[in-house]
Each structure stands twice: as structure tokens, then as C-alpha cells.
Amino acid sequence: MKIVVTSPSFSKNKTLCEEVSALFSEVIINSDGKRMKGQELIDYLKDADGAIIGTEKITEEILQNCPKLQFIGKYGVGMDNIDTEACQKYNVGIGWTGGVNRTSVAEMALSFMIGLCRNLYKTTYQLKNGTWNKHGGFQLTGKTVGIIGVGFIGKEVARLLQPFNCKILVNDIINQDQYYQEHNLIEASKEEIYCTADVITVHTPLTDQTQYLFNSDTFQKMKSTAFVINTARGKIIHAKDLQAALENQIIAGAALDVYETEPATDLDFLSHPHLICTPHIGGNAEEAVLAMGRSAIFHLNNYFNS
Numbered sequence: 001m002k003i004v005v006t007s008p009s010f011s012k013n014k015t016l017c018e019e020v021s022a023l024f025s026e027v028i029i030n031s032d033g034k035r036m037k038g039q040e041l042i043d044y045l046k047d048a049d050g051a052i053i054g055t056e057k058i059t060e061e062i063l064q065n066c067p068k069l070q071f072i073g074k075y076g077v078g079m080d081n082i083d084t085e086a087c088q089k090y091n092v093g094i095g096w097t098g099g100v101n102r103t104s105v106a107e108m109a110l111s112f113m114i115g116l117c118r119n120l121y122k123t124t125y126q127l128k129n130g131t132w133n134k135h136g137g138f139q140l141t142g143k144t145v146g147i148i149g150v151g152f153i154g155k156e157v158a159r160l161l162q163p164f165n166c167k168i169l170v171n172d173i174i175n176q177d178q179y180y181q182e183h184n185l186i187e188a189s190k191e192e193i194y195c196t197a198d199v200i201t202v203h204t205p206l207t208d209q210t211q212y213l214f215n216s217d218t219f220q221k222m223k224s225t226a227f228v229i230n231t232a233r234g235k236i237i238h239a240k241d242l243q244a245a246l247e248n249q250i251i252a253g254a255a256l257d258v259y260e261t262e263p264a265t266d267l268d269f270l271s272h273p274h275l276i277c278t279p280h281i282g283g284n285a286e287e288a289v290l291a292m293g294r295s296a297i298f299h300l301n302n303y304f305n306s
Contacts, residue, residue, distance in 0.1 A: 002024075003026065004044060005027065006041070006054060007030065008030055009054060009284065010292075012033065013289055019293075024050075024300075045069060046066050046068070048069055049071075049304070051072050051073070052072075052296045053073070053082065055081055057081045060090075063086050063092055070303070071304065072094050073295075073296030073298075074295075076101070077101055077292070095298070100295050101285075102152040102155075103288070104287065112201075113145070116254075117138055118138075140199070143167070145167070145201070146170075147168060147171070147185075148170075148171045149203035150170045150179075151172070157201060173209075201228075201230075206232070212235065215237075220250060224252065226252060227253045231257040232258060234262065246275060254276070255276035
């Protein structure tokens with residue numbers, strides 16, 4: 001049985017590599033840390049019976065050229081990079097556990113909220129360049145926070161916010177009235193959230209409905225003192241429109257962990273003093289890496305060895 005690991009993050013983790021190697025006779029690790037796509041990914045996967053996939057795009061073309069591939073263990077929680085219909089067509093199973101990194105991402109979203117509200121990033125940036133700015137922003141406590149997407153991560157963000165006594169507005173395509181009532185969450189339309197929230201954090205998948213959900217029109221509706229946070233998928237926010245909104249002080253600031261193209265390279269945008277930017281590490285706390293990796297290993301082992 002040949003198992004191939006594509007994810008550089010998984011491959012860097014000694015514990016995960018040892019655990020998967022203990023279960024299968026032949027395991028190929030992506031020790032070079034390459035981010036593969038297209039023909040390079042086909043060449044890497046073509047002899048594999050099973051694979052541990054991170055963010056690599058698994059398309060019908062990939063599956064068509066990897067006839068031995070029987071099962072994919074998903075390292076991570078997003079499924080938008082895997083053509084699930086093509087997997088069904090070519091009888092390739094998928095093992096996936098939702099929300100396995102929820103705490104890691106939710107903690108980052110909360111830290112972004114505090115950092116933006118209290119002006120931590122901007123004053124750090126200024127002090128390192130010789131400016132002593134005593135403006136300490138405002139407290140997150142008691143403010144209005146909008147959460148768009150109330151799945152595993154959105155729920156965890158709401159839980160972590162409870163001690164801050166915020167007014168929490170929530171929006172999701174799924175009816176969750178009972179959950180909202182039990183946790184003192186206020187269901188609101190997206191328009192209400194745009195217009196009234198001091199901080200908006202988005203936790204939706206990338207779909208036709210959520211692509212560029214935040215654009216120039218959205219930013220115009222937001223309060224000039226408001227912040228937007230995206231730890232979900234890059235194309236939920238139109239980067240050029242966000243850059244214009246920051247430069248023209250239409251909104252007060254933003255925090256991004258995800259980008260339209262990764263790795264992000266637009267240094268003019270990334271260096272904006274009102275933007276906090278991190279390199280897609282929201283789900284990469286040590287505990288989350290182990291949880292995501294062990295989930296993928298569990299599903300592979302369950303498929304091949306049970």
C-alpha cells in the first residue's frame with residue numbers, strides 16, 4: 001500500500017510522519033516542501049493508493065491520470081480545493097473531519113479583534129520606525145461584533161467572545177434559531193451587520209454566493225470606525241477594493257490571514273499600516289496541526305486497514 005503526502009505542513013511535522021509511517025508499508029513524504037499543482041502533482045500521485053491532501057487542487061484531470069488512487073485523507077477543513085463530484089465519478093473516497101482546527105482559527109480571529117481595536121499593530125509598526133504614538137484605540141468589551149458564517153469556527157468565535165460582553169450579531173444560510181437563543185446571539189441580515197457592527201469577522205466557505213462578498217459597496221455600508229477580519233478564504237474579500245477602502249479611510253482597518261493568491265506578494269497592499277496580515281497560519285497552531293494530521297491518518301487507516 002503506497003501512501004503519498006502532498007501537504008508541506010504535514011510533512012514538516014515529525015510526529016505526524018512517524019504516525020502515518022507506522023501504519024503503512026510505503027509512505028512518501030513531501031520533504032522538499034513543494035507546493036505542487038498540475039502535471040507535477042499528477043507525477044507525484046500517479047502511483048499512490050492513498051494520499052494526504054492539504055490545499056492542493058484535486059481536479060478531474062488529476063484523478064483521471066491517477067487510476068490507482070482510491071482514497072484521500074483531507075489535512076485541513078476546507079473542501080473547496082477538491083472536486084468532490086469527480087471523486088465520486090472515479091470512485092475515490094474522501095476522509096474529512098469538520099471543525100478539527102476551530103479553536104486555532106477562532107483564537108486568531110479574537111486576537112485580530114483585540115489587536116485592531118486597541119491599535120496594537122499600528123503603534124508597534126510606528127514605534128519600530130521611531131514614532132511614539134500614545135493612541136490606544138478602544139476596548140473590544142461591550143462593542144458590536146458581526147459573525148458571518150456560524151459553523152464550527154463561527155460558533156467557537158462566539159464562545160470566546162462571551163467574557164467581553166459584546167452584542168453579537170450572526171448570519172448564516174442555515175436556520176439555527178435555537179442555538180442563537182441558547183447562546184444569546186442575535187440573528188441579523190448581512191446588511192444589518194455591515195451597517196452596525198464595530199468588528200465583522202467572516203467564517204464562510206468560498207462559494208458563488210460568498211466570492212467577493214466584501215467589495216467596494218460593502219465597505220461603503222460599514223462604519224468608518226469599523227474593522228473587517230477574514231480567516232476563511234481569500235476571495236471572500238476583493239483585495240483591491242479593500243486596499244482602496246483603507247487608503248480612503250472608508251473603514252478603519254482590516255486583518256487578513258488568507259488571500260486571493262497565495263503566497264501573497266503585493267507588498268504595497270500588505271505594508272498598509274491599517275492592515276494586519278499573516279501568512280495563512282490561522283489553523284496552524286501546533287495542536288491544530290496534530291489534530292488535522294491525525295484526522296487524515298485516521299480516515300486513511302479506517303479505509304485501508306479496517
